[in-house]
Amino acid sequence: MGDAMSSSDEFRDHPDAIIELTRRDLEDIIEGAARRGAEQALKEVGLDTTSAGDDVRELRSLLNAFRSVKSTALDTVVKSLTMTFLLILGIGVSAKLGLFGGLPKP
Numbered sequence: 001m002g003d004a005m006s007s008s009d010e011f012r013d014h015p016d017a018i019i020e021l022t023r024r025d026l027e028d029i030i031e032g033a034a035r036r037g038a039e040q041a042l043k044e045v046g047l048d049t050t051s052a053g054d055d056v057r058e059l060r061s062l063l064n065a066f067r068s069v070k071s072t073a074l075d076t077v078v079k080s081l082t083m084t085f086l087l088i089l090g091i092g093v094s095a096k097l098g099l100f101g102g103l104p105k106p
Helices: 007-013 023-044 052-096
Strands: none
């Protein structure tokens, strides 16, 4: 061991020291930091298990099904209201034209 300082001790003693890195070393450092950050983010939201991909796909499927049901329900409500309006309009026109025979006269 001797008096030689390890490189980590040297960096600790001189935190503002300029260091030289190859482009590949820098890319490796950035990639490692990004990977650790992504893993931590997934862990924080509970998606760090091996089934996380399946969970996300299932959630997307459920969301698509919900959107489809919501769209169909809205279409059904609009069609029902339109048919009700047309039925009432038809009854009103028929009554106005006397197609129901009118009310008996006293």
